[in-house]
Amino acid sequence: QVQLVESGGGLVQAGGSLRLSCAASGSIFSINDMGWYRQAPGKQRELVADCTVSGRTIYADSVKGRFTISRDNANTVNLQMNSLKPEDTAVYYCNARTGNGVSYGGKGTLVTVLS
Numbered sequence: 739q740v741q742l743v744e745s746g747g748g749l750v751q752a753g754g755s756l757r758l759s760c761a762a763s764g765s766i767f768s769i770n771d772m773g774w775y776r777q778a779p780g781k782q783r784e785l786v787a788d789c790t791v792s793g794r795t796i797y798a799d800s801v802k803g804r805f806t807i808s809r810d811n812a813n814t815v816n817l818q819m820n821s822l823k824p825e826d827t828a829v830y831y832c833n834a835r836t837g838n839g840v841s842y843g844g845k846g847t848l849v850t851v852l853s
Contacts, residue, residue: 739764739765739842740762740763740764740765740766740768740769740834740836740842741762741763741764741842742760742761742762742832742833742834742842742843742844743760743761743763743832743844743845744758744759744760744830744831744832744844744845744846744847745758745759745760745761745847746758746759746847747830747847747848747849748848748849748850749850749852750822750849750850750851750852751851751852752822752823752824752851752852752853753821753822754822754851755818755819755820755821755822756819756822756849757816757817757818757819758774758816758817758819758830758832758847758849759814759815759816759817760772760774760814760815760816760832760844761813761814762813762814762834762842763813765836766812766813767812768836768837768838768840769791769812769813769834769835769836770790770791770835770836770837771788771789771790771791771834771835772788772789772809772815772832772833772834772835773785773786773787773788773789773807773815773832773833774786774787774788774807774815774817774830774831774832774833775830775831775833775843776826776828776829776830776831776849777828777829777831777846778825778827778828779827779828781828783831784798785798786798786801786805786817786830787801787805787806787807787817788807788833789807789808789809789815791812793809795807800825801819801826804819804820804821804822805817805818805819805820806818806820815832815834817830819849822849822851823851824851824852824853825851826849826851827849827850827851828848828849829846829847829848829849830846830847830848830849831843831844831845831846832844
């Protein structure tokens with residue numbers, strides 16, 4: 739089992755920045771990829787960014803050039819969010835996937851961007 743705890747959400751003005759962090763505990767040896775999803779009110783959950791164990795990263799088109807995902811180590815993933823827009827307002831969820839395809843998610847952290 740893997741437990742994920744997100745931190746760093748909050749309220750920010752448009753154009754501002756926030757940094758989200760996610761720490762994994764438990765069977766961290768089994769984690770391969772880690773990433774971030776988000777869900778805005780009334781919308782489906784969507785992938786924001788993902789980082790494989792080898793360091794390959796992918797981003798949603800809507801955040802390319804503004805968000806940066808990074809991993810401090812095998813069990814921590816960060817999301818630096820710059821130039822935030824009101825449409826970035828959502829609950830952000832950390833995700834971790836093991837080598838055998840099991841996926842774990844955190845409880846989420848709310849990001850609110852004011853216009």
